[in-house]
Amino acid sequence: MDPIHSLLEWAASKGVSIRGIQPQTKTNCGIGMTATKNLKKGDVLVTVPTRAMRGLDTVPAAIRAKLPQEMSIHGLLAADFVLNPPADSWVKVIPTIDEFNSIPFFWPPEAQKLLPGTAKRLLKKQQSNFGRDWEHLQSAYPHVPSEDYMHAWFVVSSRAFYQETQQTLVYPWHDRLALLPVADLFNHASVGCKVSYCAESYDIVADREYGKGDEVCTSYGEHSNDFLLAEYGFLLQNNANDRFDPDDLISSRLSLEETALLKQMKTLAALDQLCGPATSDEGRVENTPGAIDHVRLQKILAKFLEEIKGCRQNVLALDDGKERYRTLLLQRWDQIDELVRRAIRMSIPSSGSEST
Numbered sequence: 001m002d003p004i005h006s007l008l009e010w011a012a013s014k015g016v017s018i019r020g021i022q023p024q025t026k027t028n029c030g031i032g033m034t035a036t037k038n039l040k041k042g043d044v045l046v047t048v049p050t051r052a053m054r055g056l057d058t059v060p061a062a063i064r065a066k067l068p069q070e071m072s073i074h075g076l077l078a079a080d081f082v083l084n085p086p087a088d089s090w091v092k093v094i095p096t097i098d099e100f101n102s103i104p105f106f107w108p109p110e111a112q113k114l115l116p117g118t119a120k121r122l123l124k125k126q127q128s129n130f131g132r133d134w135e136h137l138q139s140a141y142p143h144v145p146s147e148d149y150m151h152a153w154f155v156v157s158s159r160a161f162y163q164e165t166q167q168t169l170v171y172p173w174h175d176r177l178a179l180l181p182v183a184d185l186f187n188h189a190s191v192g193c194k195v196s197y198c199a200e201s202y203d204i205v206a207d208r209e210y211g212k213g214d215e216v217c218t219s220y221g222e223h224s225n226d227f228l229l230a231e232y233g234f235l236l237q238n239n240a241n242d243r244f245d246p247d248d249l250i251s252s253r254l255s256l257e258e259t260a261l262l263k264q265m266k267t268l269a270a271l272d273q274l275c276g277p278a279t280s281d282e283g284r285v286e287n288t289p290g291a292i293d294h295v296r297l298q299k300i301l302a303k304f305l306e307e308i309k310g311c312r313q314n315v316l317a318l319d320d321g322k323e324r325y326r327t328l329l330l331q332r333w334d335q336i337d338e339l340v341r342r343a344i345r346m347s348i349p350s351s352g353s354e355s356t
């Protein structure tokens with residue numbers, strides 16, 4: 001039996017139901033969900049009963065007892081995944097560690113160095129979180145190979161859902177995680193199906209109409225492409241939530257006066273608005289409080305374009321035959337280039353407006 005059918009059969013035996021969609025292998029994004037008929041807004045596509053999930057409450061007491069109290073849920077679920085693996089039918093559709101190679105954590109340091117600052121900061125946090133969980137795991141279970149734990153840890157970070165129970169509430173919200181079979185096969189789109197949950201089950205509900213054959217996605221959140229890259233290893237082409245942080249571009253080329261101006265503009269939230277998603281509302285600049293020096297702002301943004309050119313050249317100079325992360329880095333810098341150009345266009349005051 002092929003792995004998808006075997007998963008669905010096993011999941012059905014655990015009470016998971018799936019209606020009007022089917023997991024299917026996609027180009028460049030593993031498995032995703034496809035509509036098998038026309039779907040209406042509000043259709044419940046997948047129901048996963050709580051008893052089919054792997055959360056804090058299903059980690060065996062023996063495993064929890066050996067690990068420190070302060071171990072994250074993320075770390076505990078990964079430990080459970082390695083020490084007490086899910087059914088084969090579920091594991092067989094989960095990517096192997098090699099298939100995580102588009103996630104920057106798995107890139108060589110010379111490629112990681114070329115990430116934009118936001119993605120680099122997220123990576124650092126991930127490295128430190130993983131390091132902390134791995135240290136705990138290793139002390140309690142020295143026989144577990146680091147690669148197995150790393151794989152399990154990234155299975156959790158790339159597939160888990162938010163779970164709120166009495167027990168998870170004492171953990172930070174971003175760590176209230178649980179694994180859900182079948183529901184973890186939805187790919188991400190900026191706007192996607194809704195996830196609703198109660199004590200008994202999780203439902204994935206159609207957010208709009210879909211035609212037969214359409215890919216049906218959920219939204220993992222309003223994430224920028226730096227976040228999607230660092231956390232999941234992909235970039236969206238048209239991401240309504242994409243942004244760039246001016247701090248990501250090395251400000252060493254700016255004079256002290258320009259740096260001060262940039263800080264002032266950020267405080268006024270003017271640059272933040274400029275660097276947000278494109279809109280036709282060019283009047284926004286005039287609506288921001290305080291005085292904006294448009295000419296200076298454009299000069300600074302033009303310097304950013306120079307920085308980006310340099311970053312692209314550094315990526316092109318990477319030469320170890322590994323195309324995947326090179327392509328992702330180039331795509332990301334091109335997207336940031338486009339965001340900066342859009343900011344330049346938007347910073348031009350519309351005619352007739354007061355130049356401040």
Ligand SMILES: C[S@@+](CC[C@H](N)C(=O)[O-])C[C@H]1O[C@@H](n2cnc3c(N)ncnc32)[C@H](O)[C@@H]1O
Nearest residue numbers: 029030031032158159184185186187188232234
């Ligand atoms: C929750 S899983 C979704 C199912 C996954 N495609 C699979 O084969 O198991 C999340 C992973 O799917 C991939 N993914 C999700 N949405 C994507 C998208 N819009 N474009 C490319 N890859 C995507 C990424 O590899 C991400 O880490």
